[in-house]
Amino acid sequence: MKEINQTINQIADLIDSLAMAYYDEHSQKRRLYYFEALTKVLEFLRTEDEWINTQEDSHDFIALLKRGSLDIIQQALFFVEVKGLKHQNYVLDCLVPDGISLLSGFILAPFLDYENPQTVVGVNFGVGHFFFNQSLIWKHPNLIFQAIENDELIGRYLTEKALLLNQPLEVKKITDWKKLNDYSDLVIGDIRSEVVLNPFQTIIELESLTNAEASLYLVDASFFKGPGISYFKEQINKVSQLAAFVLLPDAFFQNERVKKAFLILTKTKKITEMGVFALPNINDSQFLQKTLSDIRAYIKE
Known part of the structure; x- marks a missing residue:
């Protein structure tokens, strides 16, 4: 269980770092919400877009997707969703156990x-x-x-x-x-x-x-x-x-x-x-x- 939690945290950190990389690249050109950056990152990971291939450690995540570890990815997404909600001033009560x-x-x-x-x-x-x-x-x-x-x-x-x-x-x-x-x-x-x-x-x-x-x-x-x-x-x-x-x-x-x-x-x-x-x-x-x-x-x- 401890190992699974560590994996979830590592994936959440990776997704967050990718989202922040995209955010930093584009937020200077226009107003950008974290959820927009996160959405683009999920799209790039799914399609193996050229942008994602230039990002550090992204290949490990793509390999995880191909192995079908979707339950772990879903749990990891929860943590980055919380960050996205806070950025848009949503109350976290929106989330349901x-x-x-x-x-x-x-x-x-x-x-x-x-x-x-x-x-x-x-x-x-x-x-x-x-x-x-x-x-x-x-x-x-x-x-x-x-x-x-x-x-x-x-x-x-x-x-x-x-x-x-x-x-x-x-x-x-x-x-x-x-x-x-x-x-x-x-x-x-x-x-x-x-x-x-x-x-x-x-x-x-x-x-x-x-x-x-x-x-x-x-x-x-x-x-x-x-x-x-x-x-x-x-x-x-x-x-x-x-x-x-x-x-x-x-x-x-x-x-x-x-x-x-x-x-x-x-x-x-x-x-x-x-x-x-x-x-x-x-x-x-x-x-x-x-x-x-x-x-x-x-x-x-």
């Missing part, structure tokens, strides 16, 4: 049909971190992942990151997505208060635009205590069904104030009453597995 994607992936797994093509839409009002992790966990040739991201710079970075990690990902602005007929089968959204001003209205609008069988939104644990909840319940029942509210384990959060939950909606199975579940701490594996299975049975099976 990887473990949350594991839980959402398990809960929604019964809705996946690997025999036939399906489209999974990820609505990213943060930086796409939650949905991107989900796409890696669910990686399958019959699953089409479409990310909705209004920040063009983040969108370009997500596209290049996806290509580098061999995870096809289509990125659209939400205004462009609204103009299309939606054919999504599942929707996953990051609708936390840190990244969305009006979670209630956002979810209502999204549910009215999609015919997806199920949707899972990452929301504040205090979601149903917010002002306007009566209006939300009234309006959401016109376009979907509240299937389950799942409080996430305490271990993911520093304090009670920042706790999060999954809000799950479905348009197919008849739900008479929204189920409320609290996931136990992740070290209680048997109870956690049972609770996750109970949630799956309630919303789908």
Whole structure:
């Protein structure tokens, strides 16, 4: 484990040094964000561009890519993403722990049909971190992942990151997505208060635009205590069904104030009453597995 962590840190340092080299070359000519430099470096590494071949130690990284060590590269990218977010004055709350994607992936797994093509839409009002992790966990040739991201710079970075990690990902602005007929089968959204001003209205609008069988939104644990909840319940029942509210384990959060939950909606199975579940701490594996299975049975099976 120690050796793996050292490798991750070395790769992160290498990517950062390459991004800074590109940044230093071009920032004097025009205003340049770190994420722009990082995006170009990922493109150059993937295509083995002439520029990358002139940079020290880049050949080691390209060799690592060819060996398929993508999990390690993904973890290393997390650290340089943090630097990019700080440079653009994003709050780091935009990032979502990887473990949350594991839980959402398990809960929604019964809705996946690997025999036939399906489209999974990820609505990213943060930086796409939650949905991107989900796409890696669910990686399958019959699953089409479409990310909705209004920040063009983040969108370009997500596209290049996806290509580098061999995870096809289509990125659209939400205004462009609204103009299309939606054919999504599942929707996953990051609708936390840190990244969305009006979670209630956002979810209502999204549910009215999609015919997806199920949707899972990452929301504040205090979601149903917010002002306007009566209006939300009234309006959401016109376009979907509240299937389950799942409080996430305490271990993911520093304090009670920042706790999060999954809000799950479905348009197919008849739900008479929204189920409320609290996931136990992740070290209680048997109870956690049972609770996750109970949630799956309630919303789908």
